[in-house]
Amino acid sequence: MQSYVGLMTLSASVGGFRFGDMAVQLIAFIILLILLKKFAWGPLMNMMQKREEYVAGEIEAAEKSRLEAEQASKDAAAELLQVKQEAQKMIENAKNAGVKQEQDIIEAARKEAERIKVQAQADIQNEKEQAIQVLQAQVASLSVLIAGKVIEKEISEKDQEELINTFLKEVGEGR
Template identity: 50%
Template sequence: MLTSSLVLGAAGGGFNGGDILFQLVMFIILLALLKKFAWGPLMGIMKQREDHIANEINSAEQSRGEAQKLLDEQRSLLKEARTEAQTLIENAKKQGDVQREEIITLARSEADRLKESAKLEIEQQKEKAVAAIREQVATLSVMIASKVIEKELTAQDQEKLINDYIQEAGEKR
């Protein structure tokens, strides 16, 4: 009979406050256990995960900042290198122009010196040739004069004598 009244009481739909109270207490205990054993560690894991993600984001931001800083430094160094290279090229061009002008000036002065030297040598050779011709003319004149003195000449004899001496002088050379 006891079992039938329990079944009838449950089936009767009556209000059972003890059950509700028991279920409420069990629910609170279950919540407390969940909070202590599941919710706390779960929240701790979530907090660790949140901290880890925040650290990763901060690290990524720092890395991005460092990368941007390095990129700016590299751009600056590249710009300086280009400027320096341009300066070196300009200096080399200027130095090349100066050396070219020096070489041209030296070549012109050397050419002028050689020209003057050649003029002097030509003048000296000319003077030697003129002196030699004068000497030969003087010798020929003396020879002709001595022959004329030895004998009196006719116009034909005089012409023959001159031709002979000219031939003789030509053979001596």
Template identity: 45%
Template sequence: MEALGINATVFAQMINFILLLIFLRLVVWKPLINLIDQRQKHIENSVTAAEEERKKAEELRASYMADMQRAKEEAQKIIAEATKSGEAQAQEIITAAKKEAERIKENAAADIQREKEKAVAELREQVASLAVLVAGKVVSKSITDDIQHSMVQEFIKEAGDLPC
């Protein structure tokens, strides 16, 4: 065998190698395959769970987006109602202010009219006093009917020209 280049050492190494392969096949191979199968199942389960979580997260995001849209629409509705209410309230305040201004204006006009009438009454009283005074002076002097008539006419004309 030495002629072929095979010596006992090589032959022993080949037998040791074959025995090692058989030993590895019987002792190590099955647990290693089981470990690889378990790891593969664990990875598949993790991928499946991650996909389910992604779907749940997508559904949750869609739900939150729908809720946000509803909240936004509701907020816009509330703002529109508040604006409308504010405008109505402003219109009521303006109307009330106009009514109050009209009432004050009417009261002022009535006060002015009363003061005017009061001034006219005082003026007439003064005119009457002056007329009595003039009449007393006229009586003290002897006047003819024509002079007295012209004086009364002149007095009435002057009293009529006074601002009332």
């Protein structure tokens, strides 16, 4: 046994190794590793796994939010473009309506001018007819006067022509 104890203590005097102590320390270290794995390393790895999943979920959610924001931005840009197009269309319609209204006003003014022109021509025609009637009345009265003068004295054709010319001059001055 002594040789066994001697073998177990290899050069203990020089700071040698004791295999028994080493075996006990090795067993204690293995037990410590098993306990650490069960109570510390396992929960730590579970927590790290959960943290990794959480971070991956957050990255995925952020990516999803970014994509949704891009889509919302595209939708807003498309809607803005549509609103601009509708506004442009409304402006164009208003311009067309203004042009049409302008044409309607011009047409109405032309019709009114034509109506006034026709009315003025009718008034002129009426005045002309009245003047002719007045002239005819004067001619009739002058004819009666001439006839009276002709009866008072017999006149030659030359005198009769002069009388008519005088009559026409009087009628022309009477206007």
